[in-house]
Structures are given as C-alpha cells and as structure tokens.
Amino acid sequence: MASNTILCLASYFKGGRFVQECKRQNCHTILLTQEKFKDEAWPRDLIDEFFLLPSLNKQPDITHAVSYLARDRQIDRIVALDDYDVEVAAALREHLRIPGMGDTTARYFRDKLAMRVQAQEKGIPVPEFVPVINYDQLRAFMGRVPAPWVLKPRSEASSMGIKKIHDAEELWRSLDNLGDRQSFYVLEKFVPGDVYHVDSIVSERKVLCAISNKYGLPPMTVYQGGGVFVTSTLPYGSDEDQALQAINREVIGAMGMVRGVTHAEFIRGHADGRFYFLEIAARVGGANIDLMVEHATGFNLWAEWAKIELCHLRGETYQLPEIQQHFAGLIVSLAHQETPDTSAYNDPEIVWRLDKKHHVGLILASDDYRRVQTLMSEYAPRITADFSTSAPPLDKPPA
Ligand SMILES: Nc1ncnc2c1ncn2[C@@H]1O[C@H](COP(=O)(O)OP(=O)(O)O)[C@@H](O)[C@H]1O
Numbered sequence: 001m002a003s004n005t006i007l008c009l010a011s012y013f014k015g016g017r018f019v020q021e022c023k024r025q026n027c028h029t030i031l032l033t034q035e036k037f038k039d040e041a042w043p044r045d046l047i048d049e050f051f052l053l054p055s056l057n058k059q060p061d062i063t064h065a066v067s068y069l070a071r072d073r074q075i076d077r078i079v080a081l082d083d084y085d086v087e088v089a090a091a092l093r094e095h096l097r098i099p100g101m102g103d104t105t106a107r108y109f110r111d112k113l114a115m116r117v118q119a120q121e122k123g124i125p126v127p128e129f130v131p132v133i134n135y136d137q138l139r140a141f142m143g144r145v146p147a148p149w150v151l152k153p154r155s156e157a158s159s160m161g162i163k164k165i166h167d168a169e170e171l172w173r174s175l176d177n178l179g180d181r182q183s184f185y186v187l188e189k190f191v192p193g194d195v196y197h198v199d200s201i202v203s204e205r206k207v208l209c210a211i212s213n214k215y216g217l218p219p220m221t222v223y224q225g226g227g228v229f230v231t232s233t234l235p236y237g238s239d240e241d242q243a244l245q246a247i248n249r250e251v252i253g254a255m256g257m258v259r260g261v262t263h264a265e266f267i268r269g270h271a272d273g274r275f276y277f278l279e280i281a282a283r284v285g286g287a288n289i290d291l292m293v294e295h296a297t298g299f300n301l302w303a304e305w306a307k308i309e310l311c312h313l314r315g316e317t318y319q320l321p322e323i324q325q326h327f328a329g330l331i332v333s334l335a336h337q338e339t340p341d342t343s344a345y346n347d348p349e350i351v352w353r354l355d356k357k358h359h360v361g362l363i364l365a366s367d368d369y370r371r372v373q374t375l376m377s378e379y380a381p382r383i384t385a386d387f388s389t390s391a392p393p394l395d396k397p398p399a
C-alpha cells in the first residue's frame with residue numbers, strides 16, 4: 001500500500017513533534033518552510049522532502065509551487081503548523097480539493113473581526129467592538145462605549161501592532177497613519193482583566209480534552225515590554241475551569257472546528273467577573289505552551305494532532321490517550337546575558353529549561369497546585385532581577 005503523504009506548511013520553526021508522529025506512523029512527510037529558517041534544527045531525518053520558499057504566503061507562487069509538487073505526488077492532507085499558514089493551507093486545500101478546513105472556516109481562526117462577529121451572533125460574550133470600515137459606525141461606537149479602546153490588526157499574533165487608544169482624536173490620527181491599511185483593523189473596548197488560555201483537542205466537532213490555564217500578566221503587557229511571560233495550569237474542575245470549559249466549547253462549536261487542536265484565549269473582566277472571548281487559533285499554542293501542557297497532562301498536543309489527522313485519513317476513530325492531572329507552570333523572559341546561567345534555580349519541580357540565546361525559560365511541575373503557584377511567584381521577580389533586559393519589546397513569541 002502506498003504510504004500516506006502529508007504536506008506541512010511551516011512559516012516559522014516549529015512542529016517537530018507533529019512530523020515525528022507522522023514518521024512513526026509511516027507517512028511520507030513533506031515540509032515547506034521559509035528560506036530564512038533553513039538552518040534551524042529541523043528533524044531532517046524524519047522529513048522525507050524538505051523545500052524552501054522565500055515566503056509561504058505569496059500568491060500565486062505558493063499555489064503554483066504546491067500544485068507542481070502534486071503533479072507527481074498524491075498529497076493526502078495539508079497541515080498548517082504556524083498561525084500564518086492557516087489561510088494559505090485552506091486555500092491550497094480548496095484549490096487541490098483536499099479534505100480539511102477550507103477558506104470559510106479558516107477565516108474564523110485568523111480574522112479577529114470574523115471571530116468577533118461570529119461569536120456575537122452565537123450569543124458568546126465578547127468585548128464590544130466595531131469594524132474599522134464605516135466612519136458613522138465608528139463615531140457611534142465611540143459615543144456609546146467609554147474609552148479606552150484597543151485598535152488591533154485583524155490577522156496578527158503576539159500582540160503585534162495592538163495599540164491602546166484613549167480618545168477619538170487619537171483614533172482618527174491612528175487611522176490617518178494607517179491609510180488604506182485601516183480596514184484590516186478592528187476597534188474594541190479595552191476590558192481590564194485577567195487573561196486565560198484553553199488548549200483543546202477536537203475530533204469530529206467534539207472537544208475531547210481541554211486544558212485551562214491562566215497567564216500571570218496579560219500578554220499585551222508582557223509583549224509590549226512590561227514583564228516576564230508566565231502561565232500555569234488551573235485547578236482541574238475549579239469554578240474557573242468549569243466556566244472556561246463551557247465558553248471554550250461554545251466558541252469551538254461556533255467557529256465550526258472539525259478536527260485538530262485549538263488555542264483559545266479569554267479575558268475575565270475585573271469589573272464584572274465575566275469571561276469574554278478574546279481569540280481562537282487552529283493550532284498549538286506558541287511560546288512553549290505545548291511543553292507546559294505536556295508536563296501537566298502527559299500528552300503532546302502536536303503528536304495528538306498528527307494522530308487525529310491520520311486517523312481521519314485512514315478512516316479510523318481517534319482515541320484520546322490517558323490524561324494525567326498534574327500542574328505545570330511556564331516562565332519565560334528575555335535575558336541580557338547571551339547564555340544565561342539558571343543553575344541557581346534548582347528546585348526539584350523544574351522539569352525543563354529553555355536553551356535559547358538571550359532567553360531564560362523554565363517549566364515547573366508538581367501534583368500540588370499551590371506549590372507551582374508559590375514557585376512561580378518567587379521566580380518571576382527573581383528572574384526579572386537576575387536576567388531581564390530593558391531591550392525593546394518582543395515582536396515574536398518567546399519560542
Ligand atoms: N479588548 C481587550 N481588552 C483588554 N485587553 C486586550 C483586549 N484585546 C486584546 N487585549 C490584550 O492584548 C493581548 C493580545 O490580544 P489578542 O486578541 O489575543 O491578539 P494576539 O494574541 O493575536 O496578538 C491579549 O492577550 C490582551 O492582553
């Protein structure tokens with residue numbers, strides 16, 4: 001029997017575990033990435049064919065390139081490993097008539113205006129918002145919804161390009177600067193609150209497993225230069241976990257996710273204690289969240305995603321692995337030292353250390369929720385004191 005062929009698009013260096021699982025299951029794996037990532041530590045021995053392009057999202061080049069590959073390869077599935085590949089993969093599936101997420105659904109996982117409108121239509125709470133399209137609507141929004149607001153790009157990630165806006169004058173000036181790019185933004189109410197993420201496994205429209213976590217500081221504060229990145233697992237079955245599980249299921253249903261993994265974010269308003277839907281992605285969470293989830297649960301999101309795709313391709317039923325309920329916490333910071341020495345951080349709960357220039361990163365794991373919280377709250381200021389830079393804010397996740 002001819003082996004199954006999976007084409008992976010990776011606009012960023014990631015997804016090794018996905019490829020590893022494909023290989024373990026005897027797939028022919030093709031990886032397409034950008035030239036600038038050619039020297040990264042890709043698992044070359046597991047990748048059957050490795051191709052480089054200047055960019056994966058330039059049309060019609062990418063359609064021509066993949067259609068050319070398809071002349072003498074039977075491509076069974078196309079997988080988007082990075083967020084920026086989600087629409088491109090959908091367009092390629094539509095073009096080559098390959099099963100999986102198509103254009104309409106992909107839009108709900110990439111376009112923050114599309115996800116807002118869809119969530120609102122399905123009765124899911126969202127921060128009040130307005131498209132940056134019609135000026136009468138913008139004026140009416142600013143009259144109705146008290147400032148501050150956030151002006152954010154509809155299809156970026158890692159808080160890139162997000163700006164807090166304090167009054168109408170500041171909005172009009174920002175729109176002037178954006179010119180014709182303004183319609184690619186959405187304006188919404190700034191909701192002060194705590195930010196959470198839920199990482200899920202979805203098979204045939206069912207959320208089979210969802211892990212709820214809470215960020216230390218809101219990601220916008222961190223990425224825009226205001227502290228270390230911290231996140232940790234919430235207590236299983238707690239009130240917060242239950243509320244998040246419910247809204248997460250609603251969002252996944254509303255957006256029409258059929259199979260794969262999702263990373264959804266919610267904000268809990270300080271003013272009213274309600275959870276609001278922030279965004280959802282059809283991929284594994286970045287910034288090493290996959291490893292944190294693995295230390296908490298025992299499963300790897302990339303590997304499970306590959307299993308789900310392959311089960312569907314082969315007409316088999318995907319089975320969840322056994323899920324453990326440990327607690328894990330992840331802490332990442334920029335470091336002014338090129339190779340920061342974290343050996344003074346030596347609690348036995350440390351299960352992983354990030355090996356990356358000018359970065360410090362640790363994962364802690366324990367069966368005791370409070371122990372993880374205590375260590376995280378000790379480590380965050382200590383890491384700031386020992387390593388932090390006054391360098392410009394990150395423009396990419398600290399992955
Ligand atoms: N309406 C909002 N109110 C308050 N904070 C927000 C709001 N929208 C975004 N943020 C902040 O900006 C961060 C990034 O926004 P998000 O919509 O998740 O985009 P992305 O992560 O793709 O850049 C959030 O994690 C949060 O800290």
Ligand SMILES: [Mg+2]
Nearest residue numbers: 158219265279
């Ligand atoms: Mg986000």
